[in-house]
Amino acid sequence: xxxxxxxxxxNKFNANTFRLSNGLTIIHQHLPxxxxxxxxxxxxxxxxxxxxxxxxxxxxxxxxxFKGSPNVMVGEFDWLIESTGGVANAATSYDYAHxxxxxxxxxxxxxxxxxxxxLLRASIPDQEFMREREVVIEEISSSHNDPxxxxxxxxxxxxxxxHPYRRSILGEKxxxxxxxxxxxxxxxxxxxxxxxxxxxxxxxxxxxxxxxLVNDNFSQFSAPSECPPITIEAEPPTLAVRRQELLLPRIExxxxxxxxxxxxxxxxxxxxALDLIALILTGGRSSGLVRExxxxxQLVTDIDCNLSxxxxxxxxxxxxxxxxxxxxxxxKIICDRLNxxxxxxxPEVEIKRAQxxxxxxxxFSTETxxxxxxxxxxxxxVATAAHSALYPxxxxxxxPEQLQAIARRYLSPERYAxxxxxxxxxx
Numbered sequence: 001x002x003x004x005x006x007x008x009x010x011n012k013f014n015a016n017t018f019r020l021s022n023g024l025t026i027i028h029q030h031l032p033x034x035x036x037x038x039x040x041x042x043x044x045x046x047x048x049x050x051x052x053x054x055x056x057x058x059x060x061x062x063x064x065x066f067k068g069s070p071n072v073m074v075g076e077f078d079w080l081i082e083s084t085g086g087v088a089n090a091a092t093s094y095d096y097a098h099x100x101x102x103x104x105x106x107x108x109x110x111x112x113x114x115x116x117x118x119l120l121r122a123s124i125p126d127q128e129f130m131r132e133r134e135v136v137i138e139e140i141s142s143s144h145n146d147p148x149x150x151x152x153x154x155x156x157x158x159x160x161x162x163h164p165y166r167r168s169i170l171g172e173k174x175x176x177x178x179x180x181x182x183x184x185x186x187x188x189x190x191x192x193x194x195x196x197x198x199x200x201x202x203x204x205x206x207x208x209x210x211x212x213l214v215n216d217n218f219s220q221f222s223a224p225s226e227c228p229p230i231t232i233e234a235e236p237p238t239l240a241v242r243r244q245e246l247l248l249p250r251i252e253x254x255x256x257x258x259x260x261x262x263x264x265x266x267x268x269x270x271x272x273a274l275d276l277i278a279l280i281l282t283g284g285r286s287s288g289l290v291r292e293x294x295x296x297x298q299l300v301t302d303i304d305c306n307l308s309x310x311x312x313x314x315x316x317x318x319x320x321x322x323x324x325x326x327x328x329x330x331x332k333i334i335c336d337r338l339n340x341x342x343x344x345x346x347p348e349v350e351i352k353r354a355q356x357x358x359x360x361x362x363x364f365s366t367e368t369x370x371x372x373x374x375x376x377x378x379x380x381x382v383a384t385a386a387h388s389a390l391y392p393x394x395x396x397x398x399x400p401e402q403l404q405a406i407a408r409r410y411l412s413p414e415r416y417a418x419x420x421x422x423x424x425x426x427x
Contacts, residue, residue, distance in 0.1 A: 011362075013389035015200075015376055016207065023195030024218055027376050027385050028210045029202045031369055037108040037203035040100040040373035041119060042381055045191035047094045047169045048312075051228040056171015057179060057187050059092040060136050064184060065099065066090075067128040069121040074128060077114050086111060094165055095311045096381045102370055105204045109213055116217035122188055129181040137177075140170050147251045151319075151421045158244045159259040159315055159417040162233040189225035194218065198380045203369040235261055235313045238415045247424035253301065254324040255421040256331060259317040262410045264310050265382040271307065271314050272394045273406045278305040278316065279354040280346060281337070288337060288350075289318075299326045299333075311382045316411065324422050335413035342408045345400040359392045 015029035050057050068074045081088045086103035088111075099119060103111045143149045153168055160166035199218060201210040238261060263270045281289045282305040293300045302321040308314055320330055366372050379388040 011389045011392045013386045015202070015372075015385060017385060018211065020194065020215065020218075022219070022221070023193075024214075025198040025380065026211060026214050027198060027200045027380065028207050029372060029376075030206050030210075031203050034204045034369060035105055036102055036369060037105055037201065037205045038100060038102045038369040038373045039108070039112050039115065040098055040200040040202075040370075040377050041115070042096050042098040042198045042200070042377035043119075043192055044096060044196040044381060045187075046092055046096045047167060048164045048232065049191055049227075049230065050164070050167075050187070051230050052164075052167075053175065054179065054183060054187065054227075055167055055175050056136070056169075057184060058097055059169050059171060060133070060176065060179065061122075061124075061184055061188055062090050062092045062097050062099075063132050063136060064124050064129065065118050065122050067118075067123065067125060067132065069118045069123050071117050071121070072114055074125075077118055080114055081111060084111070088115070092169055094169065096378075098374075098377055100370070100373065108203075108205060112213055113217050119192060120218065120221050122185075122192075124181050124185050124188065126181050129184065133176060133179070136170070137173050140168075140173055140176075143170060145250070147248050147255070147421060150246065150248065151255050151257055151419060154244060154246055154421075155257045155259050155317065155417065155419040156315070158242055158419050159238075159261060160235055160313070163235045163313060164230075164232060165235075165310065165313065165315075186225045187227055189222045190227040193221055193224055198377060198385075200373045200376050200380075200385075202373045202376075232312070237261070238412075238417065240415060242417045244417070244419045246419070246421050248421055249424045251421060251423050253321050254327060254423065255419075256320040256322060256327050257317065257419040257421070258319075258331070258334065259315050259417045259419075260411055260415075262307065262314040262316045264312045264314050268383055268387060268390075269394050270406055270410075271309050272391060273398055273403060274314070274316050274410065275307045275309075276351070276354055276358060276395055276398055277341070277403060277407060277411070278307050279358055280350055281305045281318070283354060283357060286353075289334065292337075293320070293330060293333060299330050309382060327420060331418065338407065338411050338413045341411065342404065344404075346403055348400060351398070351400060351403070355395050355398070358395050362391055362395075 015027050018026040045058055047058050084107040088101040090099040101111050101115055157166045199214050262274055282303055289303050293303055300320045300322040305318045307316050322330055366375055375388045376385040379385050
């Protein structure tokens with residue numbers, strides 16, 4: 001059997017982390033060989049921070065940030081980035097919102113200044129608020145035409161009974177229509193504060209210059225506000241199989257979706273181990289479930305396993321695309337294989353193959369300044385940025401007995417959520 005190189009798992013955290021007196025975190029890594037700079041600003045203000053009646057506010061605010069500030073006109077930031085050949089975008093999830101820009105070194109100072117201004121001092125004009133709300137509502141309407149979105153959202157609601165992770169990040173149309181610009185300004189002033197923000201700078205800019213620019217541009221924050229209080233209940237353990245069925249008119253094949261609640265960042269090593277188990281189950285034609293269900297028995301046209309790592313409770317899910325009549329058999333086979341994981345050690349050759357693949361995937365995902373900034377930002381939200389460098393080491397040290405213990409703890413074939421999407425031929 002081929003041995004894995006120990007050096008493959010040795011990964012140093014090459015960035016430097018600083019914390020300013022106002023609570024702002026800065027992460028910098030100098031890459032002298034590149035002529036670009038990436039700045040990625042991560043804010044602990046995702047959907048989880050919303051009061052229940054303000055559902056969708058975090059994602060809506062992401063849109064409104066780009067509508068300018070007292071110093072930056074509507075469209076000015078977009079014009080600046082496009083006219084200098086840069087790229088900018090943003091995203092919102094449950095645990096965070098983040099805003100990033102890639103630009104040539106020569107244009108970075110101006111781009112960062114403009115981005116910081118709209119982030120810290122967003123105007124949220126009433127007229128733009130009303131106009132952009134229609135854009136968000138159209139985004140929600142479009143998502144409701146996507147069976148995969150509907151299935152995943154239904155699965156989240158089935159899996160999480162209490163936690164805000166069960167809500168849609170996009171929000172609901174009825175609630176969005178009730179949101180006001182003042183509520184959004186309150187949400188912004190509450191959460192877009194230095195203690196909730198990480199500014200990442202990666203690329204062809206040296207540390208002293210990067211720190212000086214961030215210090216200059218991220219020192220004047222809006223006066224803090226206070227949103228209505230939120231209560232995040234701990235998600236209770238799943239005690240049985242929770243079933244849910246949806247009939248959809250625009251699908252030709254059924255979907256079988258199964259999910260288990262798993263540890264969040266407080267047990268990062270266990271969560272990463274579940275990432276390895278997911279790959280062993282469905283990571284290629286030779287993996288267990290793909291080989292049996294798709295290649296040999298042809299019961300599914302596609303099957304995938306995924307760990308959604310989150311700050312609180314992560315979600316381990318298995319999804320299959322299949323004919324409706326095969327759903328009971330495929331669900332039973334999946335449960336049988338999970339039962340085997342708990343009573344029979346995974347062969348070492350399968351573990352080694354999956355370890356190599358995951359470590360290589362990690363290496364490929366940290367090649368560019370944008371990739372590095374994204375990895376550092378995500379990990380600094382759910383844990384710390386330095387934890388990102390531990391991923392290869394944790395993966396490489398996992399043994400069959402550890403994987404078996406983790407499967408027993410989290411992947412019960414008797415306690416999970418299952419959502420089935422079936423074609424509705426009569427609608």
